[in-house]
Amino acid sequence: MNPLLCGEDLPRYDEIRPEHVAEAVDKMVEAVETGLSRIEADTRPPTWKTLIEELNTLEDWFAHVWAPVAHLNLVRNEPALRDAYQAAQPKVVALSLKLGQSAPLYKKLLAIKDGGEWAKLDAAQRRSIDYRLLSAKLSGIALAGEKKERFNKIQEELSQLSSKFTNNVIDATKAFKLTLTEKTDVDGLPASSREMLAHSYARQNPPAKPDAESGPWLVTLDMPVYLAVRDFARSRPLREKIYRAFVTRASSGEKDNAPLMGRILQLRREEAGLLGYADYAGVSLASRMAKSVGEVSALLEELLAAAAGPAKEELKEITALANASGQPGALANWDLYYWAKRLEEKKFGYTEDELRPYFSLEKVLGGMFALVGRIFGVTVKAADGEARVWNPDTRFFKVFDKAGGHIASFYLDAYSRPENKRGGAWMNGVVDRRVWSGGERLPVATLVCNFTPPVGDKPSLLTFKEVTTMFHEFGHGLQHMLTRVGHPDVAGISGIERDAVELPSQFMENWCYHKETLLGMAKHYKTGETLPEETFEKIKASASFNAGILMLRQLNFALTDMALHTAKDPDIRAIEKEVAARTTVIPPIEEDRFLCSFTHIFSGGYAAGYYGYKWAEVLSADAFGAFEEAGLDDPEALSETGARFRETVLGLGGSVHPAEVFKAFRGRPHSAKTLLRHSGLLKR
Structure with a gap:
């Protein structure tokens, strides 16, 4: 039996093969479409049981088949599976749109909201209905004729472009390989990192059995490797080489994501117009806690104002150490984190390798x-x-x-x-x-x-x-x-x-x-x-x-993302440079194309939403402040506060608006002060 069609809650991951995907998706699409037609044709007044529970069952079937395939595409990304995933994707997108754009379903949802059934529903059920109505709006429910057809084509193309964007980043990351043979090449790298690089070489070159101390060592752009070289390699040329490779991933040749970015932004803007929004940020914020671009900007600017001065002072201190240690002049981008790490070790007296x-x-x-x-x-x-x-x-x-x-x-x-x-x-x-x-x-x-x-x-x-x-x-x-x-x-x-x-x-x-x-x-x-x-x-x-520099880095991502999704005709390079001028302590190199590997906003669901990391950091720091106030060394107080956090933040999920959830836990609206205090930026 096809393991994707077994209907069990826990997928049979070990049995799923690329050849199972097409058959399973075809059967799932047929079953869901049949079920949808049955629900649409039901002439009885809709109730929670006859509408939502039936829809949940269809959505379960959808997820049972497609979610394991999408998951394996990330954790077992082999050519045959990738091909099967991409071949099935248009059918899955089309089915999602069919569910989201069903006029009969939309009318039934409205009938529940506007009828006697609404009074029988609890708060979570009402939130579920409202969530579905908003999702329907953002899925183009109000569109008809050519506009609906165009909207659907946009969704299909965006899905394909996002998938290609991710694959290009994976492939470009995988393509970079640098073999090191001289001991001086790995000077400064912790023993664990040298071991990792030797192991990496062995995996790529069987039956070689390199030694962590004598090599050879293989440097890749895999994140643990990149960070180890960036932070610890004494060889400045090596740091420069891997830095340049990292910030130019997926920016040239067949794997160049630059054309995809322009097209994705263009399509998102067109989608926003069809849905009645001024820009894609409007689409994004329709389902966010922040109510407007202005509210987002206010938070980001508050954090920027707090971080900019300290970041400059941090750079001065890092540069002074580098100069005193024999590296003259201003720092380059490939020096910043290396010397920051040395300053951290000097200040606090431990190394990553001693902790590991x-x-x-x-x-x-x-x-x-x-x-x-x-x-x-x-x-x-x-x-x-x-x-x-x-x-x-x-x-x-x-x-x-x-x-x-x-x-x-x-x-x-x-x-x-x-x-x-x-x-x-x-x-x-x-x-x-x-x-x-x-x-x-x-x-x-x-x-x-x-x-x-x-x-x-x-x-x-x-x-x-x-x-x-x-x-x-x-x-x-x-x-x-x-x-x-x-x-x-x-x-x-x-x-x-x-x-x-x-x-x-x-x-x-x-x-x-x-x-x-x-x-x-x-x-x-x-x-x-x-x-x-x-x-x-x-x-x-x-x-x-380094809280100032690290804060600026995240603000760079968030402000760039929002600028790209609010500009009428974004000049990507100009926006990058304009934001970087406000949010970097060392200007990016001219060849820097970090956006070409910025999967968060081009294929990861954070378009016009990257600010959410800082927004949520404000919430999370303020929430932890409640535990600090209760007493971190008081087991009874921790248990009581933890029970309240579990009941509200963890327990209520999406059934209550997050602003209300936070108030229920904290007893007041959120404030950025705790985050700035934790970051050491409030008093500076």
Whole structure:
């Protein structure tokens, strides 16, 4: 039997092959279209049960087939699967549009809202109906004739362009390979990084068995490798070479994304016009917590004003160290993070490599699970072997409540596989929680990271930054898994305004600077020794190191994104330069084409929405402030505050507007002051 058609909640990832995709998608499309026709033809007055529950069942079938294919395309991106995915994509887009643009469905939704059924619905059900009505509007429900036909063609082309954009970035990243043979080439790189590069060479050149100390070493643009070279390589020419390669990815030849960017922006603007908006930012903000471009700009400008001065002072301090260490003159872009790292080590007295042995992935997971037990009252247990996985290294876990009841599950795909896995880290829902007349279905999530895999007897050892990444993605997972809502389109992260989605993830990062939490998991993988307390204090003090420069970097992305999506006829290069002049301490090199690999806004769902990271950081810092006020060392207060956070932020999901959810937790609207205090920018 085709594993995509088995109808089970947990996909049979290990059985899915490229040849299964076309058959499964065709049968799914036929079944969903038949079901849609049946619902549309139903002449009875619509009710929640006859309309929404029936739609949920169709949407489940859609997700059962397509979600595993889309997931495997990211974590097992092989040529045959990619071809199958791209061949099926137009049918999937067409079906999505058919569901979103069904006039009979839209009329039935309005009939519920305007009729007697509305009074019988609870707040979550009403929010679900409103969410569907807005989605229908943004799907072009009001369009007819040539306008509707044009809108649909735009959606199909945008889908194909986004997919091509991502593939070009993956391919361009994969294409860069630099073999190093001289020991001087890797001077400064931590032992773990040299080991990673030697392992990378061995994987690409079997049966070679390079040694971490004598090489050869293979440098790629895979993120852990790039960051290691950027931050630690003493060889300035090597830093320059990999920097130039990184910021020019997918910007030339067959993999050039520049033409795609222009076309994507043009199509989005046309789409906005068809929907009645002045620009694509209007489309984006229709489903965001921020009410207008003006409100977004006000926050970004507030943060920019706070960060600009400190960032300049930080650059002076970094430059002074470089000059005193024998590198004269102004810093180049490939010097900034290298010398910033040296200054950080000098100020705080530890290196990434000294910390890494204390953060084995298993210990980090154990500490993270213990934390959520303390503050949210849940238990996480390994359940490997109870679910089919797409890679032998993928783990499976179950989540239980205080009474021992199973409430959710999740997969963890932790390790980097640059040959066929997208870089970065993310969380996706596999199964949404659903409670309906036919029973209850528990939520399931997938957490994906790109950590250095174990080598021999050595476990996967994380940098401190990677520890925060693990907590970040688990925060997303918690919101998906601890939802109290039973309607899939507003359960967990579904239906949440996109600029509030990062609240739980960024909230969880704060706990990496909490003494009990960090020291509870920071155990040396060989000796079992706990990280010294004085080292923890240095880590905590370093949390605001370079806060100005790092803030400007994120504001550069956010302001560029918003400018591209509000300009009538955007001159991409001019906008890049104009924003960079306000948000960079060292001007970008002329060849810099970072937008060509900016998947977040061109293929990752953050178009005119990248500001959401900072928006949510304001929310998350302010939320963590409630725990600080309650007392981080008071177990009872933490448990009480955690229960409130779980009931509101994690529990309500998309069933209540995030501004109301935040007020319910915090007792007041959000403020940027806590974020600026945490960043050390409030007092400067």
